[in-house]
Amino acid sequence: MSFKLVVLPGDGVGPEVIAEADKVLQAVGKKYGHIFELDRRLVGGAAIDAEGAAVSAETVKRCKKADAVLLGAVGGPKWDDPLAKVRPEDGLLELRKRLGLFANLRPVHVYPVLVDATNLKPEVIKGVDFVFVRELTGGLYFGRPKKRWQTEKGRKAVDSMLYSEQEVARIVRVGFELARRRQKKLISVDKANVLESSRLWRQVTVEVSKEYPDVSLEHMLVDACAMRLIQNPRYLDTLVTENTFGDILTDEASMLAGSMGMLPSASLAGVPQSGVRIFGLYEPIHGSAPRHAGKSDVNPIATILSVAMMLRYSLALEKEAGAVEKAVENALNEGYRTYDIMSEGKTKVATNEMGDIIAGKV
Template identity: 50%
Template sequence: MKVALFPGDGIGPEVIGEAVRVLEALALPGLTLVEGDVGGIACKRHGHPLPPETLQVAHAAGAVLFGAVGDPACDGLDRALRPEQAILGLRKALGLFANLRPATMFAGLEDASALRPEVARAINLLIVRELNGDVYFGDKGIDTLTDGSRRGWDMMSYTEAEVARIAHVGFKAARGRGGRLCSVDKANVLETSQVWRDTVTAIAGEYTDVELTHMYVDNAAMQLVRNPGQFDVIVTGNLFGDILSDQASMCVGSIGLLASAALGNGTVGLYEPIHGSAPDIAGKDVANPMATILSAAMMLRHSFGLEADAARVEAAVAAALAAGIRGADLGGSHGTRAIGDAVVERLA
């Protein structure tokens, strides 16, 4: 059971450190942790955000536990060398096309949500985000027009095959949950979304036990704050999924609580909190490590089949929150290390 640890930048090393403490507390037989450099720290040490030696570590592991990347000192670099390219490069190199982002309201945290408690209490959804297409990977550039002004452009596209494979992930996830799948697009404006909607609709015939609905992304954003309890599983593209999953994090109280899993057809999954590197609070012992700890739980479940251990970790996080263990992001005063202590204590 080999895990590649890529702490990255900013608060990444701090939150990864607490997740490692939780994994070690489980005393899992055969657990091996191997660390590698990604992001800004990799640029400084190796001249590239995703050096070959890091990729080698990833390919040799059974799973990757990722912290965060982003360093203001690297903002002046060419786009291909910026820290954020590390996570995009890993997704591509490992063939990771499906991002699972659960959002669940933990009991006792309703007051931390931006929504009314009675609305927030019903949140229990999963966002399935496509990872390898859309404007993130399409052709892009900056032109100079005849009047001397600049024009930026990014190509959004999806093939039927790309939509089909993520749709199957969404339908299967809904089949294992509440049996409801909402496909989010912008088919009233975008031809890319029309292909998306047509493909998802065609595949629905293979999943007659799952109820399929469609929703435009602007309405979905509104419904996430109006009535989030209506959603079971949402499947959507790269850009829309990025935005909606961050919105969902504030509906449950904090971005510091949302874990994610990036999966593909291969054997290596990548697990990370959805928050960024937050360089402004790095090294201050205030970052909330719960999203990273919950990402480690998803790793135990999806990559290693350790359902009981994953459930133990999730229960320990829930118990810590119920006991009032909160970081600054949730209006509390517990530091990174103290939150990790609380989760480890409750594993027993």
């Protein structure tokens, strides 16, 4: 089969991890007889420098015509001026909005061979396997009013955590659908004891839950969830939450897996269903890591696992997705490590070497 993909390497280490994902894609294509047509475009700081915008209208147009989008990372000190009118991150927000990417899936899986790669006790994180469903196009990042202004008494700023019941209902349905395929348990994370938007969130979630009588629903305050992630992460299975909470909690959860370099993500424009192709954008959850750019030491596994998610959700290639995930697991089981998950007795490898190893095991 032939598939059209838009590839957005971005800034910092983005191009480096994307190069390794490309190797794995080509290995999949060779083994299973697929052709992946890659349209490489600019995004983030690279796009600002070359095109004057964090993402161009032409790039958005091409993304809309593609089967899926694969992204590296955006941002860096060069574009960090807080007074700048255009920032690299604007490209991501624009893509999410223009492409209708409302559902962000962030799986957290602790590989048995990496239980010693974190500061947490192995008995706490062994067997951890859950997924966060994060709402991606509403809340503080998009709500209006959003502005800064000067008053006689000084500067002020406001962001708005705005949600409609329709926005809440559609993301909650994604959570219920995923929970139905897993352990049939959904945890909805909010701050209903303080925020009006969270009270609406909880009310709508309860209403939608009536469509899923086979899935149990639990409400958890966001601060309690932050503690549970460290105290007893094995309790968790499928969680759904709003944009800002999800952004923060998933970064915290990445430490369970040993590194942010281990966690992939999928941003979808629909509810995932087995065998159904859904348009999506796929990227590692880590940033552009400018201090590591050009050193070939960054971990490409998150990006490679993002490719697996792309194969599963946007291309409906379940067998191929499983092959990529198994290749990652085999590489780790054989002791290969990048610096961020390195431990005594293991073999330290560079970014490109890890990509070669995994591609060779597909």
